[in-house]
Amino acid sequence: MTELATKILSGDARSLARAATAIENRSAAAESLLKELFPHTGRATVIGLTGAAGAGKSTLTDRLIHELRRENKAVGVLAVDPTSPYTGGAFLGDRIRMLSHHADPGVFIRSMATRGHLGGLAAAATDMALLLDAAGKEFVLIETVGVGQDEVEIAKVADVTVVVLVPGMGDDVQVIKAGIMEIADVFVINKADQSGGADRLEREILALQSLSTRHDGWVPPIVRTVATEGQGIVETLAAIRSFLVRSGVKDRAVANWSLRLREMLRERLLEQFANIDFQAAAAEVAARRSDPYTITNAWLKKWLA
Amino acid sequence: MTELATKILSGDARSLARAATAIENRSAAAESLLKELFPHTGRATVIGLTGAAGAGKSTLTDRLIHELRRENKAVGVLAVDPTSPYTGGAFLGDRIRMLSHHADPGVFIRSMATRGHLGGLAAAATDMALLLDAAGKEFVLIETVGVGQDEVEIAKVADVTVVVLVPGMGDDVQVIKAGIMEIADVFVINKADQSGGADRLEREILALQSLSTRHDGWVPPIVRTVATEGQGIVETLAAIRSFLVRSGVKDRAVANWSLRLREMLRERLLEQFANIDFQAAAAEVAARRSDPYTITNAWLKKWLA
Numbered sequence: 001m002t003e004l005a006t007k008i009l010s011g012d013a014r015s016l017a018r019a020a021t022a023i024e025n026r027s028a029a030a031e032s033l034l035k036e037l038f039p040h041t042g043r044a045t046v047i048g049l050t051g052a053a054g055a056g057k058s059t060l061t062d063r064l065i066h067e068l069r070r071e072n073k074a075v076g077v078l079a080v081d082p083t084s085p086y087t088g089g090a091f092l093g094d095r096i097r098m099l100s101h102h103a104d105p106g107v108f109i110r111s112m113a114t115r116g117h118l119g120g121l122a123a124a125a126t127d128m129a130l131l132l133d134a135a136g137k138e139f140v141l142i143e144t145v146g147v148g149q150d151e152v153e154i155a156k157v158a159d160v161t162v163v164v165l166v167p168g169m170g171d172d173v174q175v176i177k178a179g180i181m182e183i184a185d186v187f188v189i190n191k192a193d194q195s196g197g198a199d200r201l202e203r204e205i206l207a208l209q210s211l212s213t214r215h216d217g218w219v220p221p222i223v224r225t226v227a228t229e230g231q232g233i234v235e236t237l238a239a240i241r242s243f244l245v246r247s248g249v250k251d252r253a254v255a256n257w258s259l260r261l262r263e264m265l266r267e268r269l270l271e272q273f274a275n276i277d278f279q280a281a282a283a284e285v286a287a288r289r290s291d292p293y294t295i296t297n298a299w300l301k302k303w304l305a
Numbered sequence: 306m307t308e309l310a311t312k313i314l315s316g317d318a319r320s321l322a323r324a325a326t327a328i329e330n331r332s333a334a335a336e337s338l339l340k341e342l343f344p345h346t347g348r349a350t351v352i353g354l355t356g357a358a359g360a361g362k363s364t365l366t367d368r369l370i371h372e373l374r375r376e377n378k379a380v381g382v383l384a385v386d387p388t389s390p391y392t393g394g395a396f397l398g399d400r401i402r403m404l405s406h407h408a409d410p411g412v413f414i415r416s417m418a419t420r421g422h423l424g425g426l427a428a429a430a431t432d433m434a435l436l437l438d439a440a441g442k443e444f445v446l447i448e449t450v451g452v453g454q455d456e457v458e459i460a461k462v463a464d465v466t467v468v469v470l471v472p473g474m475g476d477d478v479q480v481i482k483a484g485i486m487e488i489a490d491v492f493v494i495n496k497a498d499q500s501g502g503a504d505r506l507e508r509e510i511l512a513l514q515s516l517s518t519r520h521d522g523w524v525p526p527i528v529r530t531v532a533t534e535g536q537g538i539v540e541t542l543a544a545i546r547s548f549l550v551r552s553g554v555k556d557r558a559v560a561n562w563s564l565r566l567r568e569m570l571r572e573r574l575l576e577q578f579a580n581i582d583f584q585a586a587a588a589e590v591a592a593r594r595s596d597p598y599t600i601t602n603a604w605l606k607k608w609l610a
Binding site: 031034035038039041042250253254255256257258260261262264265266268269270273276278279281282283285286288291292293294295296299300 | 336339340343344346347555558559560561562563565566567569570571573574575578581583584586587588590591593596597598599600601604605
């Protein structure tokens, strides 16, 4: 075993940070490290937290960290930084949180930039979660902002996905948004002390839930929180745990790995795509000098010979 | 040239229907037919129409067909049937329309089921559009319901994408919904005679447009229609044409083909995936008897030897 792997297994924060950087840069060293660490993983519970910007997700995450630390659990946090122009990059809040937990060796917080290409986020988040798992973190919180595909990607990685909503933010938008209903294992209505809006939002969620049934039969509970006041945090954790106990974590792990293996294979194949001049081929096709079927077949024959 | 290809090039509706079925079934014969037809394609304008269920899209499509027929243009229509449980399968409206245009040889309407797997819809729609193109249809309208990824898939196939909205349907939901702002080349506010709502909806679209600029610099026009009354149909066609004239259709065709080639290649590779028992491999990984990196590499080595 390499020295770096040994240090990570012992929970050394500096080595952890170094390995995280290697994973983010997708260096060759990262893969061999992850291979080494992999047999020592599988113990952490991975919690995905997602929701619109401004839903108070960072505060909620922060409170969950504190609660888990009170139980003396080791915690790792991945804060996914959207590169979307709408949110303007890294969150100031993450920086502040990192400072606030800086002195606590039981907490490791890492910001991770989204890569923009499909599959990249799930791949990087999986690797990061494995790293934190190997380093002995019992809970890994992955926090992402609900932009585009990111939340769906994270749901593939997490053992349980918490969707954070907030009253009065164009509520229906948040809830109905493509895919959200499918990925939420637990709903949190944060800022629930805001006048009356929480009732309405809960009714909307219940109405949508009544339209369809999950194939695992689970009805995601709806927890109300006021994260800034620390209200509802224990209840949120309880809801998370009730899902984990009930859902058959092992089946979910196999299902998630099945998806991940498929995507890893696809990504590797896509790397081969980098050698193809699609633009030139497309120009041939657009000008009808060749046809897409002949071109695709020729590529395949070359590769799968 | 095969007899079927010759008949299709002459616009024979019965042969067209037979070929469409072959394409839907992804038969081997379909590919060789499309290869034969491909050099005779590239003349049709493909218009994508998308929007939420209940936006009056079918009626709008119907009016556009009539308008184009008044100009004596040959028209093909692909009505994408969502298989989503939310909408309950095929539209009755399509069936009625098919009957209403049944006697007109200048119109060919076909319903197409969505396949559920990513990339499948774009692939099938591309092939269908090529078929209609080869058969001499000058305009191909692809109508889809805004569920999940379908509308984004269709935008990859279409030369121009029209997003149909309607006042008072939880407006912001429709507009902000992931991806819609990016794919709309033309906005239609249908049922614009509904009290006051059209103004509000237009303001919302304008507000969102002001947040970001498309990289082609195009600002999608907003057309108001009352499709049931035939109002705004000519204006919609004019807006579509102003986009087509301005945007450099050729560049867009090359860009679309570049994407399509990439996806075709990926799909072909995914067919190879069918031989892999991902579930069994995932169980090995979940039990930590192997690691995902070793497994993926072994598959790749086998294929890319």
